[in-house]
Amino acid sequence: MRNPLNLLLLLAMAGATVLSFLAPPAKGFQEPDLARIIFFHLPCAFATTAFLFFGAFAAIRSLQADRLLWDARAEAAHSMAAGMAIATMLSGILFSKVQWGAWWQNDPRQTSFLLVLLILGAYFAIRAAFQDPERRARNSAAYSVGSLLPNLFLIFVFPRLPQISTFHPEVIGKPGGFDPIYWRTILAVFACLMVAAAWAYRQRVRAILLEERLEQLDAELDSRKPSSADRVVRAVRLPEPDEPAHR
Amino acid sequence: MSAGLFSVSAVVAVWFASFGFRLPGGLAAGLLWVTLLFSAVVALPRVLLAEEENGTGDLLRQWARPQAVFWGKALFNSLQMVLTALALTVLFLVLTDLQIRHPLLLALSLAAGCSALAAGTTLCGALAAQAPNRAALSVAVSVPFLLPMVALGITAVRVSFGQGDLGGGWQGCLGLACYAVATFSGGPHLFAAVWKR
Structure with a gap:
């Protein structure tokens, strides 16, 4: 391991994992020991939201100026958001099974998160549909900015509507929520996760920019190859029928 | 034409499925909005x-x-x-024999919802218009984009069919109106960004 920061991150993640097992079992759950899944479930959900909104910000910047660099950042942020959203869904499904007895509850928060994942899928469908980098950047950025409102509604408003009943407990900003040691552990795991995700995000941006450079070089090479249009046609004189073939 | 045909077919299918019993308000609102959503994403981006x-x-x-x-x-x-x-709701009400408790709420929520659906599908149509697989892409992109509006619409229409709290219904209707205003406000700017050749 060449970079000492990587070693430090590894140690911090190990420490956060140990901390999650030192926390007392959560009271009020069907399986108090397995309630520790939330130490990984909640930070993934927070990270999804953070990358989703950073992706929309990068999309706005790509519509304003320096399209391809900010487009690479927007795509990388959306990729990270999709990865984190899948991790949130999987840990949530596991939590649902062990605590509420079914893999998929008819829970508004689960459903709204699934819709966020579908919106992310639509973003990548738009990217896949266009070959031209400029048009791909422009259209996907417009979709990302346009889907900011549905995402805000699905994450912050819909699960909190008064007529909606959810299994998810309201733990942020409400008295009687988590024990302080739970919050400390969640924040520690979140910090480690964000550092690791930020590293992965930077690698992804570099990979996207390198892919684009490679495509440009390929296009330049193709344009230098001699094509059928470049061939020179010289006038030739065909021998007359009565003319000897070899003179 | 295709929207009208799709809507009528969908309502007739719902009528077959609910033959012999009266649909509960929440389920009826959901079916009505799903039909509206799919008729919008099939026809409007055209x-x-x-x-x-x-x-x-x-x-x-x-x-x-x-x-x-x-x-x-x-x-x-x-x-x-x-x-x-309008045509779909009248047909739906006649075939399913539902009672409307709050007609004003139903009318306003449908009007606000239709405006929001129209603005959203116009934007999604513009995003997909220059893609090779434009018809399939416009549907795939529109549905997740519009589903949050449908959730608000179901909240409002369910109450107008007599299920749930009236305050919640008006809240859903107001949410739809705000959604429509936001989509109509932001739509022209995003449209201008993608409409260029």
């Missing part, structure tokens, strides 16, 4: 896709400002959607 298929898109780009094109297409789509919703 106004932009047809411009590209017929080659008239470039003429529009040369002669009209993008904002003007968006407003024209979105208002036409709104009108088409309101007419579709």
